[in-house]
Amino acid sequence: MKLGRLNHVGIAVPDMDAAIAHWRESAGATLTTPPFEMPEQGVLVCFMDTAEGAAQMELLSPLDKTSPITSFLARNPLGGQHHMCFEVPDIEAARTNFEAQGKRILGPTRIGAHGTPIFFVHPKDMGGILTEIMETPGDV
């Protein structure tokens, strides 16, 4: 399986506004996608970067207590690195390949925060890293 570039690092944050301010002040990061809700994933999400074309930071805060970010923050109250996301040209081919490797895929393929199909692979099958696979957005 050949994955493409690291698209972003998912970062859990306890307070979205404070996190955006932190990344602006400490890293000079630019807010490339303002916060929006993804209710089906239980998260408020935004994207920031420090350089155009570089891997982004995807900030994630929980919408409610059932969010996967809620349990992460219970273990890591300050927040921290939550997942890594790699691009692929064809999401279904990637899913078939990970399944053939016997890796556990978490739920159905669905539309992710960049508007293209994504799925997650279990950290226990990926060296402890929750791994998101996303189809590369077209025309970019």
Added chain:
Amino acid sequence: MKLGRLNHVGIAVPDMDAAIAHWRESAGATLTTPPFEMPEQGVLVCFMDTAEGAAQMELLSPLDKTSPITSFLARNPLGGQHHMCFEVPDIEAARTNFEAQGKRILGPTRIGAHGTPIFFVHPKDMGGILTEIMETPGDV
């Protein structure tokens, strides 16, 4: 403070050879810098990437029980995301700036795995993320 691009994500691994094989097989990653020891940091380190010019994976395994990676692996036996590293054009200007922000810097500025000066900022001052700042290598 304006940081540059995300250079790499540091990833703690319990077994370097197994981790390189995992990243080759699961992600089609290329070993761009074969493993070498950094005794002063207590780590065996290599770099891999999935796309030229993209952020890299820096795999880190402990050289001994005093390594910072040893304690990380005690908490995370499978390994996982350990730090994020951003480039800056001038390491001393960056250090002065982080100090002026009141952020705790961990130890002296030293030569990092890419051969340029680096320092680490405390995760408690960086939203739970151990943050490495590295001077961009010249002529690349």
